[in-house]
Amino acid sequence: MRLRRRRAFPWNAIYAFSPPSCNELHSFRAMSCAANGSHHHRPDEEGPGWSWRSLPSPQPPFDFYEVVTSYAVHSDGRTIFMATSYRDRPGLQKSTYSFNAKYSVWRWHSWVLPFSGQGFFDGELDAWVGLDRDGHSCEVPSDVGSETPVGLGAAQLDWQVAEENLFGDQEAEMHLRASLAYIGRSKFCLVRSVRHDGGACVLHLTMFGLKYNNKGGLCITNHRSSRSYRVPKHRDSFYPEAFWL
Structure with missing residues (x-):
């Protein structure tokens, strides 16, 4: 057969x-x-x-x-x-x-x-x-x-x-959505969409790296946040998807 x-x-x-x-x-x-x-x-x-x-x-x-x-x-x-x-x-x-x-x-x-x-x-x-x-x-x-x-x-x-x-203080803002982009060589970019108490929608960008410590645990390195961006007033919500080219 x-x-x-x-x-x-x-x-x-x-x-x-x-x-x-x-x-x-x-x-x-x-x-x-x-x-x-x-x-x-x-x-x-x-x-x-x-x-x-x-x-x-x-x-x-x-x-x-x-x-x-x-x-x-x-x-x-x-x-x-x-x-x-x-x-x-x-x-x-x-x-x-x-x-x-x-x-x-x-x-x-x-x-x-x-x-x-x-x-x-x-x-x-x-x-x-x-x-x-x-x-x-x-x-x-x-x-x-x-x-x-x-x-x-x-x-x-x-x-x-x-x-x-990586989401920080969530009490002062309402988390809407997060999207992760891979930059390469254990480095990433986090894009978060949040809504503040006043109703404004803001994008937060966070760059960070990852590595193993001497005990084999996962650690965040080179943690730095870039400028936040306010979404136009007529948008009370925004759901981005992040890509790295």
């Missing part, structure tokens, strides 16, 4: 995961550029050679009531991890799923990613770095993946949190 290998999708692509509408399945697609330009595309949506392809959606226990709350790409460059929570309880994380783009295989994990939003892999720390909901930076060792899809669900999660809170 000859076994047919499942066709894998190139991992140098843009992956988009969308929640379902009504009782439909989740939508998971990837967009890549064909070297020979042979892929069909709509000129008003993708440039020459760019095309979308549907990928397998995660199987149960992933269900309609779950939304993705945090995600990160493994250091292998082809495995995507995402943690979920219930739609009506966004603060209660449920579990973590991973998708191996090389084998086009999903795996379920019994642990959850401890950070909120996007996590970034840092080679010097050899770990993912992200922010938890209380404003602490936390890191997760990245060796939870595997060359083969069989081993993706076997590892146990180990992580640690830095003691310093």
